[in-house]
Amino acid sequence: MENRDLTYAVLGTGALGGYYGGMLARGGRRVCFQVRTGFEEVKKQGLMVESCDGDFALPNAEIYAATGDMPKADVVLVCLKTTANHLLPEMLKPILKEDSLVILVQNGLLFEEELSADLPGVPIAGASAFICSFKVAPGHIKHCDFGHISFALLNKSEAACALLEKVKDDFIECGVEASVEADLPALRWRKLVWNIPYNGMTVVMETSTDKLMQDPESRKLIKDLMLETQQGAAACGVTIESEFIEKMLVYTDSMVPYAPSMKLDYDAKRPMEIKGIYSNPLKAALQKGVELKKIRMLEQQLYFKQSEYLK
């Protein structure tokens, strides 16, 4: 395995799949992109990444409409919204071979566990992306800031560890900051410290991150939600230091006014990723006997908001 190049499949060629897959393809890796919306157009024109680190085009990117048409892959980067995750087992089957590694480049807790229950024995990892990017149009990605990606395995086998190291090296060689972390729950919960307060609150309050930070009462509530996330993590055996919470607050203060992905979904009347960011963490904490009341209230408010446009 170490002596040959990996074939990557990217499911979902949006803000994440378009950027990371694009970087790998630009660096010479073989990347097969699955494009749902605007397939014909993207197949004709290829990919365009407008990046703060330099724009690039991939006119000859390998574009597919469905996984049934794609070659088998060594590594699958799942960059779909988690609201489509119930389709994953069927989507993955045509492109998996023995020891293919599936990496969920997604937000939220327990999706790796859920997928593993559906595909027993398949090596699965999670990835957490610290990036500001979005899809301008089909096949056209704009990358504004950051880009670091962290990986962690759900179940560590020697082969999977070696393969994930090679993936990380590929990312780095192709110009993306990347790292492998030891603990998947820690990777997921740390990201939730930011995602839980800001995703939900920008939707429910119909506002942006900067406004939430300016008013002392909403700022306090943001911090309360982070502290409940810390409690939930602790219940699941993950330690989040208080300094990390302070760092997230200061980091958000320094950000340009920003609409998190859930706010973009809400504004576009798309399903929101409530399950992974709220319901699953609440479930995981409750299984350990810990009730996270403010996070639960935010979840309830989000389901109400979603019910207003999604019948």
Place this chain on the structure above:
Amino acid sequence: MENRDLTYAVLGTGALGGYYGGMLARGGRRVCFQVRTGFEEVKKQGLMVESCDGDFALPNAEIYAATGDMPKADVVLVCLKTTANHLLPEMLKPILKEDSLVILVQNGLLFEEELSADLPGVPIAGASAFICSFKVAPGHIKHCDFGHISFALLNKSEAACALLEKVKDDFIECGVEASVEADLPALRWRKLVWNIPYNGMTVVMETSTDKLMQDPESRKLIKDLMLETQQGAAACGVTIESEFIEKMLVYTDSMVPYAPSMKLDYDAKRPMEIKGIYSNPLKAALQKGVELKKIRMLEQQLYFKQSEYLK
């Protein structure tokens, strides 16, 4: 005292003051109305009450711009928004005589206690109105449904008890269902069971009571907020039966879609009664060691909402 008619002063001639004061005046009691907005017009035209129980006009109602112009009163019905309560001690001084009874016909907890601290020795009662009414225009009140008013004294002296009984009899004789309750905190907390969930949630979710009841998640949250109110009441020595909570849910189901007073204030960009309905109950419960997390979160969200239009 028993053998002569009482003189009433009504501070704030809106949905409540206009209706209850109007009913007393129609029934032949002397009622002096203080009118802030549209004083000249109301003084010229008098009051008009459009009621589901029959319309009536009071062309010769006694209208005043300020308490400094008013005669002293035996009974003062304070029907102002509680956001103006810091002005009450100064407003009341010109119209109080020895043993005048001040009745706060308002929503929210601890205002009687706060006023008593500013006006030591003055008999004070609270009143809770179960009514649907609103001000159409200055001096023009529309009464749509219900009307019962309950009174309770802050501190019981023999004289104050007798006076409050006479007030209740006056209301009944003038066609208003009225009762005297033994326990002011119980009167206040029971009203909060409805006010805490529906006032705040219609504002924060920008919706109406019926929509909140239809979605299962927001309906659950409404009930959670009622259960926290029950906990807060219990901490303060007030028992609220679980059947009462079920009754409030069923009662709201049967209501026509309704915008609570806080939602009307929010839509009109007026200050909201956050202090009496949220901050004071939270303070009272916290003093007994009980933290009401979802109610606290709603308070934080309301302050954020208010900060968007009130600088």
